[in-house]
Amino acid sequence: MERTVARAVVEVLADAGVRRGYTVPGESFLGLLDALAAEPRLTLVSTRHESGAAFMAEADGKLRGAPALALASRGPGATNLAIGVHTAEQDGTPMLVLLGQVPSTKLGRRSFQEVDLAAMFAPLARWSAQAGTAAEVPGLVAEALSAATGPRPGPAVLAVPSDFWDQPAPDPVPAAPPAVPAAPDTAEVAALLDAAEQPVVITGTRSPEDHAELVATAERLGLGVHTGFRRQDSFPEDHPQHLGHLALGVPALDALEHADLLLVLGMRLDEVTTQGFRYPLPHQRVIDVEHGVAGFLRELRTTAAPRSRDWSQARAAVRAFSTAPEGTDGLHPTDVVRTLRRLAPADAIVTNDAGNFAGFVHRYWCFTEPRTQLGPCNGAMGYAVPAAVAAKLAAPERTALAMVGDGGALMTGQEVETAVRLGAPIVVVVFQNGLYGTIAMHQAKAGFGLSAVDIGGVDFAGWARSLGAAGYTVASRAELEPSVRAALAADRPAVLDVRTDPDVLTADTRLADFLES
Template identity: 75%
Template sequence: MRTVAQAVARVLADAGVEHGFTVPGESFLGLLDAFADTPELTLVSTRHESGAAFMAEACGKLRGVPAVAMASRGPGATNLSIGVHTARQDGTPMVVLLGQVPSTKLGRDSFQEVDLAAMYAPLATSATQPATAAEVPGAVAEALAQATGPRPGPAVVAVPSDFWDEPFPGTLPAPARLAAPEPDVAEIAERLGAARSPVVITGARDPDGHRELVATAEALGLAIYTGFRRQDAFPEDHPQFAGHLGLSVPEAQLKALEDADVVLTVGMRLDEVTSQGFRFPLPEQEHLELPPSALAELRAKTPPRQRDWSVAHEAVREFTTPPEFGPGAALHPTEVVRALRRLAPRDAVVTNDAGNFSGFAHRYWCFTEPRTQLGPCNGAMGYAVPAAVAAQLLEPGRAVIAMVGDGGALMTGQEIETAVRHRAPIVVVVFQNGLYGTIALHQVKSGRPMSAVDIGAVDFAGWARSLGAAGRTVETREQLEPAIRAALAEQRPCVLDVRTDPDVLTADARLGDFLET
């Protein structure tokens, strides 16, 4: 007879789940056994629960199918929470399975006890704790349904440790499909057909949606904006691309959106950054929503039309054209991103961390292919390295490049050891400027002294070698391209410790400009 844990593993496998990420804990030993015994499931042991959660989140972004993040009660579950919050704000499908204290000790402030369902309720799409062992497989099936529902996200199930090894004699439950409201495509087609200057904001990541959106934009004459850190949803070199709605977007790039009479969002919610602080859509603009799966029908029902978006695209081109750098200047982050873009394959997966340095990747990479960008929409530091490990495990034939600041690298860079263990040849580019640049910028812009933002000098290349990876230090532009070529050719993980100009905070701001005033 199956145990509860074996039933859960089978429910997950039958739903198409492929990976589970965890730091092993004693409160879910039966589940670890069941994962190891289920051929369709791959269990990855990570070095920290935050790394496990970020890996599961990255898998969900790349595949559209949830992966599983697992952690033990109390400390492990709280460590895991940062990646769960990331999945919530990004709308990424994820299943979270947490070990809990034994059922006989619940509610007694037992060793490592936390009310996990209550703790995760505001962070997740759903959070439950079954009252009996027999309820656990059904709760996991429901979590799968919630994770992949109309608004995808993380679904959490906390399970008392003694439930996993209990027998499960019942029929295996299957996840229900939660139906989203059916869009009135004919009505949307009529509104678009009558519109003067309609624009689209998209975050659809899958290749089919990407192709359909390009075809729809070209047939109906639509300008396309991409949501925050969803730049791979539409080719940025396309003449109808109007911009990435990220941080610090210039007004010239927002003009087409400001002048639009109809705003159509496809495959995403309008989060705070994408909506530019909830500025868009404007009160006078009509806001329509459509799933990517309905684009072909929309195209068929809307009269074809051509519109000239050259002014909007020219604003993008001007914004993303890098400046010239004179000889002798310190290595600039823009140069690093542009060199990586020149030398990396067109379909390379880029994972970016949070921090000021990420603005250079957003501005100068030029994303053209679907599912090539993984970044945390909630601004969580420490995302890039674990996400790169997950991407390489899922797509072993593709180049995967993690861009991370020295602060983020010191948070979860230990997952390089996970990459070494799993022979995942990621390239990790550490932009080392010795500073928490985002916080320093906030401090100096508001007239405050800089405090608590210094990061000590670290030999990241030597650190990488101590973990079994390759490591190279880059201090000059002459060293940059040879180091990138060598890193891309490595058959093992490689870290490039790139020493960038500490005076450069963003593409448009230098620290010295504020300190002199």
């Protein structure tokens, strides 16, 4: 059988460690679908919507540290996929995106569903291109993979005209040179640490090796450690040198305020992590290490002088902030998070959506193990359910919990059916308050009336059962623990429809407080 471009591309993907692809199949990449089905090293997952496929690929890449494939057709399919690409770019997640394009003979004629895909994705991705000939497609895929996993990981997007897939492949496929990140001078960093009075780490590393090396290095060198936004699993939150999660609405950050040296590991300093770009302060020296974190820390630990520093005051503030108050008579989001944390395994993978409810997860879960949190740093709604499906496929031995509001649940919640079809027993916790709560909060804080934020009540338990999942309605504290236990023990996907008070915005504020003022 003749070796086609599609078959050559699949070989490149499999050889590079890509293990899963996520798609809504389209007619602009039929040859690629056929080649993927014939490759035993790759599994292709058919999803219910391209945004779900993109979120799954992003979560897969984030969990494994290696790119997954997101695959969509021209025009509408590619547009639907864009939200997950933006998420991967903001989070620095390796992802490969292949897009079917109109046939090469019809390009530039406003053909059916035609979009300039390379231009469309250029501001959303780290690398974006469209193949000009069939022969160059495998080489461009290799180049895209190199870009996706380079010194600054992220999504790489390649559009391929539909007639290229079935054409003869070049032999051999040209390999893209690996990107080699610049390593910091360990001796120089060690000297800076030795001279520093209050060196603070901000970490977003995801690998277990980085996690272990950071704990050992922090303990030996007396470093205080903050975790970046939605990267709480980068350092144990119960560790005495943990200084807190740099999220929205965190309390006074005295340790960070008085730091004289910042060591940033495995992440970029995004707006939320830097508290609206307040940090680093002008006097603070910043050492940025994005790649090779574990090796850098090992060398640093043997080069810098051992040191003990007192972080007890900052640690006491963290403990006070993360200590949950006693619940009210009604069902409170705090109760939900505390119960789930108590009953779920320590290494459960928590995927959180965007919304006010997520603040309760950030504040009260207490992440202690690496690769246990998957959340969208760009605040994309609809992330949690597809991310949990991908997490369960990538790590089937672990519990996958999706935390989502009722708004986000109906954006991509249909991927529960994907979980049912694939036998991936995820647990979805829907915090239902009938409100787009984050927007209601912003409106109320700004002195506006509430507008366009009320959403209808949904029987999510019944909806789940209609998709083949187990469904549980939780309307009281008495129903919470039995329902959580049942969902965790179920041998199929399960949805917990948790009815919470729309007046509860955060652990400290209520909507009525703003509306009455």
